[in-house]
Amino acid sequence: MTTDVEFTTAVSQQFPSAAARASLDCPAFNVPAAEAMPVLQYLRDTQGYDFLMDVTAVDWSAEQSPRFTVVWHLYSSVKHAYVRVAADCPSDAEPAMASATGLWAGADWHEREAFDMFGITFTGHPDLRRILMWDGYPYHPLRKEFPLAGLPADFHDPVITAETKTGLIAAPMAGGPFVATPGEPMGEAEPRAKDEAWNEQSPKPE
Amino acid sequence: MATDFSFPDAAAKAALPKEFEPEKMSLSMGPSHPSTHGVLRIQFELDGEVVTKADPVLGYLHRGDEKIAENMTYNQFVPYTDRLDYLAPLANNMAYAIAVERLGNLQVPARCQAIRVLTAEMARVSAHLMGLGAFGIDVGAWSVFMYCFEEREKLYTLFEELTGARFTTSYARIGGLSRDLPEGWLQKVDAFCDQFLPILEEILGLLSRNKIFLDRTVGVGVISRADAIAYGLSGPNLRGSGVANDLRKDRPYSGYEQYEFDVPVGSKGDCYDRYLCRGEEMKQSIRIIRQAVKTMPGGDWYAKDARKIFAPPKDKILTSMEELINNFMIVTEGPQMPAGEVYFEAENPKGVLGFYIVSKGGGVPWRLKIRSPSFCNLSILPKLCVGNMVSDVVSILGSLDFVMGECDR
Numbered sequence: 042m043t044t045d046v047e048f049t050t051a052v053s054q055q056f057p058s059a060a061a062r063a064s065l066d067c068p069a070f071n072v073p074a075a076e077a078m079p080v081l082q083y084l085r086d087t088q089g090y091d092f093l094m095d096v097t098a099v100d101w102s103a104e105q106s107p108r109f110t111v112v113w114h115l116y117s118s119v120k121h122a123y124v125r126v127a128a129d130c131p132s133d134a135e136p137a138m139a140s141a142t143g144l145w146a147g148a149d150w151h152e153r154e155a156f157d158m159f160g161i162t163f164t165g166h167p168d169l170r171r172i173l174m175w176d177g178y179p180y181h182p183l184r185k186e187f188p189l190a191g192l193p194a195d196f197h198d199p200v201i202t203a204e205t206k207t208g209l210i211a212a213p214m215a216g217g218p219f220v221a222t223p224g225e226p227m228g229e230a231e232p233r234a235k236d237e238a239w240n241e242q243s244p245k246p247e
Numbered sequence: 248m249a250t251d252f253s254f255p256d257a258a259a260k261a262a263l264p265k266e267f268e269p270e271k272m273s274l275s276m277g278p279s280h281p282s283t284h285g286v287l288r289i290q291f292e293l294d295g296e297v298v299t300k301a302d303p304v305l306g307y308l309h310r311g312d313e314k315i316a317e318n319m320t321y322n323q324f325v326p327y328t329d330r331l332d333y334l335a336p337l338a339n340n341m342a343y344a345i346a347v348e349r350l351g352n353l354q355v356p357a358r359c360q361a362i363r364v365l366t367a368e369m370a371r372v373s374a375h376l377m378g379l380g381a382f383g384i385d386v387g388a389w390s391v392f393m394y395c396f397e398e399r400e401k402l403y404t405l406f407e408e409l410t411g412a413r414f415t416t417s418y419a420r421i422g423g424l425s426r427d428l429p430e431g432w433l434q435k436v437d438a439f440c441d442q443f444l445p446i447l448e449e450i451l452g453l454l455s456r457n458k459i460f461l462d463r464t465v466g467v468g469v470i471s472r473a474d475a476i477a478y479g480l481s482g483p484n485l486r487g488s489g490v491a492n493d494l495r496k497d498r499p500y501s502g503y504e505q506y507e508f509d510v511p512v513g514s515k516g517d518c519y520d521r522y523l524c525r526g527e528e529m530k531q532s533i534r535i536i537r538q539a540v541k542t543m544p545g546g547d548w549y550a551k552d553a554r555k556i557f558a559p560p561k562d563k564i565l566t567s568m569e570e571l572i573n574n575f576m577i578v579t580e581g582p583q584m585p586a587g588e589v590y591f592e593a594e595n596p597k598g599v600l601g602f603y604i605v606s607k608g609g610g611v612p613w614r615l616k617i618r619s620p621s622f623c624n625l626s627i628l629p630k631l632c633v634g635n636m637v638s639d640v641v642s643i644l645g646s647l648d649f650v651m652g653e654c655d656r
Contacts (some may be wrong), residue, residue, distance in 0.1 A: 065587040066349060093479055094490075094592065095618040099605055114590050114603065114618075118476075118490065121497040124592060146478035150626040158313075173306040173655060182314055189318045 069125035077128040090115035096151035108133040140165040158183035285651035301632035308655035316615035320581025323398035329415040335370035340419035342593035346602035356547040361501040365539040368532040374596035379649035385645035422557035423549025464518035468643035478627040482598030484526040494594040518646035556582035581610015621649035
């Protein structure tokens with residue numbers, strides 16, 4: 042554990058703005074968005090964290106500000122240890138973060154996924170397109186306001202949309218996974234009740 | 248081997264009349280091409296038969312697992328982990344269960360740990376058999392596939408006896424397992440190991456010195472050590488490039504430190520090295536399985552003290568009011584977890600499978616991110632394919648051994 046303490050001290054000496062972040066496992070830091078890349082570079086070049094394992098984001102819901110946090114997980118193949126770096130996106134409406142593609146080529150797809158799922162723009166990314174959803178899909182599905190059942194949208198191909206004169210409809214959730222969100226009354230926590238497209242108030246789409 | 252088909256003399260090329268300039272062809276490979284192992288699609292730009300640009304198109308198997316995870320309790324998500332790397336569901340179940348247990352700071356008994364290691368290694372053998380068989384077909388060795396599938400089927404029969412399902416096992420639970428080992432099952436596993444090793448030698452013997460196989464794989468799709476690290480590769484794809492990273496050795500979980508095994512490492516990082524690593528890993532997995540069978544501890548197979556996490560046994564539920572209420576609470580509200588965040592990675596057959604869980608307390612995660620090895624392993628394709636012939640791309644895809652269920656989530 043001493044090494045963890047030494048390591049944390051070294052990082053906070055180098056970057057006074059990096060604050061320790063609550064974590065149940067590895068050392069973790071909260072850094073300002075502007076300092077994220079220098080911190081990551083320092084960790085890679087000086088502290089031996091050579092692997093970028095994961096880049097992802099967390100949406101703390103529309104009521105929270107700052108709303109989006111980008112999280113990097115680094116792994117050191119020398120120390121066999123992880124470190125977590127988190128930075129809040131300064132803007133809630135147009136979240137943006139510096140891209141780590143200059144440090145690790147593997148950041149490319151992770152950032153495309155975070156852009157696809159959360160709508161976070163990674164400045165400096167060479168080719169920021171959607172990766173799991175198709176180009177032109179209008180929503181960012183992992184944002185908290187996006188419902189589990191999905192939202193109506195056009196098909197990926199305008200030709201198919203024009204010919205079939207239909208589009209994607211929200212998934213019927215009746216009989217779907219049984220969910221009990223903590224703090225909510227059971228009847229309202231179920232997806233059948235949560236589903237906005239198909240319940241007692243709004244009838245099943247024909 | 249990257250082949251350079253460009254004009255030797257750039258000046259001579261520039262002097263050519265316009266109609267002699269080679270025309271680039273656009274080719275879409277997949278999403279249902281036999282060598283793309285599922286629904287990967289790669290959009291190529293070709294100069295003759297040489298790839299000049301490759302753009303993988305993902306998402307054909309995207310089901311929104313991370314969104315689904317935010318909307319159900321921790322235990323309800325276990326069956327979804329089966330469908331990540333659907334060739335090794337037992338290993339996924341274990342990785343997920345350990346991640347949530349780290350969140351809850353929960354220790355499982357030694358027997359539970361040993362059973363998890365045993366089943367994860369069996370899953371590794373079955374996944375590598377599938378990967379090897381499919382690689383064989385990709386480069387034209389049909390019989391390897393048949394041999395592999397026969398052995399894999401024997402493993403699936405054992406899985407079925409253990410979990411009730413051949414593929415979607417859903418075996419692990421938060422804080423334990425769905426059931427204990429059936430009687431006499433360990434002897435059957437031991438018997439499988441006895442007959443498997445000679446057959447494995449035979450299967451590898453069909454390929455290791457096979458002229459056609461060597462021509463298709465040696466020197467093809469070379470991933471340098473630096474590239475492997477920069478792209479965050481893991482598993483046999485990383486070790487094939489000479490980086491001896493194996494979380495089972497480096498950060499042992501679930502009691503892996505008790506078992507003796509070696510980590511095979513490649514030297515050149517070509518398709519052949521990745522094949523050799525997988526072959527040797529199967530032998531090492533059999534070593535672990537034998538040790539686990541021999542030293543299988545007795546005692547509890549689930550965490551008895553985790554009363555708000557692991558449901559009580561059925562006979563207690565039916566006879567005790569308190570246990571009935573407890574079970575009801577676990578099923579409806581989920582295993583109760585503290586607030587906080589953890590990131591746990593396990594060494595799965597395809598590479599490092601990671602779960603990043605953000606919890607605000609209660610039975611449902613606020614955010615669950617799946618770091619899938621196939622996604623990261625495929626991210627090197629735009630770089631790796633360029634300069635190779637289309638037929639070599641087939642070898643490369645086979646040697647990367649990815650699975651789209653995990654890549655697209």
